[in-house]
Amino acid sequence: MSVYIIRRLLQAVLVVAAMSVLVFAGVFMIGDPADILISDDADQAERQRLIESLGLDLPVHMQYLRFLAKALQGDLGTSFVFNEPALLLILDRMPATLELAFSALLLAVVFGIPLGMWAGLKPDSLASKSIMAGSILGFSLPTFWVGIMIIMIFAVMLGWLPSGGRGTTRELFGIDVSFLTVDGLLHLVLPAVNLALLKISLAVRLTRAGTREVIHQDYVKFARAKGLHPRRIVLVHVLKNILIPVITVLGLEFGSLIAFSVVTETVFAWPGMGKLIIDSINQLDRPVVVAYLMITVCMFIVINLIVDLLYSLLDPRVRLQDVKG
């Protein structure tokens, strides 16, 4: 097992290195931050001084090597706009985004799996057909539009829930979180639902497909032939088998939840990383964009690793292969 993890970590280092080149080159092509950062009435000398101080006069490969050298020491650069370390800036916003993403994931699991199982067990019932039709809507409606619509309905017309912001936060292990206060929880509901909608639909479809496949397996029939209660068959024999693909996919989708939160955070004025990155892109705040992308890459790698480890917990057949590998 530990050999497996070490090998995975080595792979991860390679991926990060490759991504850093791509990200740096990509951001370099977006545009020259000097045009936006430096006011028009600055004279040529002032301009030159600033460009030199930001290191923008160097050729791109030198800039990259400088970035790399600093990055290895944990310094992903300083924001041009805020004049603060980019890493701190992002880490400061990260809890809000993670809270939103985890809430959405929780909703996807809590609603998606039971609804999907129902649709898989009783495929011909009206409820199942409604669930499946609903999941198509969840898939196809754009997140920003749904966000605006639910703000219209629940915040503006009905006035039940707040339309934006995090509300009152409380500190938990030194991090501000919303879900511990009633006000914060109310602020969390709409953005979390908005972000979760796509993932709920995905979980429904995955679970339904898995259920349809598993209930026709011999071992389910054998479980029935043993005289087991139908509830136990569904909750143990069927559920444990379909959880394997569902957990894998939802785990991998967690990364895209963080990525998609850019849209939701913008719509709901949720002060997370997504909003920061949009602002930074608009202002060509290159270090922040690079740092954000690098952090996202690392998060994806960690998520993948966790999913693989979870997978081996769920599927005993995988454990054996690890030992051999």
Place this chain on the structure above:
Amino acid sequence: MASNTPTLLVEDLKTYFYTKAGVAKAVDGVSFSVAKGEVLGLVGESGSGKTVTGFSIIGLVDPPGKVAGGRILFNGEDITGASEERMRRLRGSRIAMIFQDPMMTLNPVLRIDTQMIEAVQAHDKVDRKTAFERSRDALGQVGIPSPEERLKAYPHQFSGGMRQRVAIAIALLHKPDLIIADEPTTALDVTIQGQILYEVQKLCRERGMSLIWITHDLAVVAGLADAICVMYAGRIVETGAIAQVIDQPLHPYTHGLIGSVPSHNRRGQPLAQIPGMAPSLLNMPQGCAFHPRCPRADAKCLEIPGVTTPRQPDHRVRCFHPHAGAAA
């Protein structure tokens, strides 16, 4: 319960599959009985309805299939229209089933002990420890070495033969009155096949359990069963004591089946075979379903033959032209 009540009495059982392409009559008017302690061999080709007959008895026919008619009496109780809860209580405790493919029978993500303990606790209100001990003893009885350790293993850590033993141990947990074994040795090596056959036969004898052994392999049945039913296209075409049917088959189909078993006496000659293939259930020939392949068929065979007993009263056949003399 009167001692002359058979463990199982099946009367005119009809199990139909209502598919989009039409009604497939997988089992069409099957009748037989299994006495206490008797071993019945249910023989037929793939698609002859033998497996569906087994699932009909235990009440596990999957939609679009449905028991459309007839009666199934288990220990004298009519279970044809029994509630799902009543069937659940019978399944695993009074009627057990062993499946064909041991690789697919056990749930891959649950440990053997989980799958055995739940089977014990489904019918008996005992604590985990007692259930564990019973599972361990049951594994020991079917010849699995160091059962206590093996209980902690997952199915993929067992070989096919061992998995089938586990399935048999599960079937035996509640000492059922009837075991339906659906080709349990087909997926196994010949050597393992022999062992499993021997074990099952021994355990059934010891406990006076009735056994329905579903197979396409006449050789297996010949050594195991007391009585035999030969199925063809959803109907029983011939039934009788094992010696009667094997030595003096009446139906041309049985005759052909026995003739196609390889034998030392006909070394070097091509293997005898029944021409043609089993009919599709959706497109059944008129009359006797076997007549297009039958060497003895004539115009009369376009009607469905009734059951007759041309030689002995308990040796029944459905044919207008049964073989009269000794086996050719």
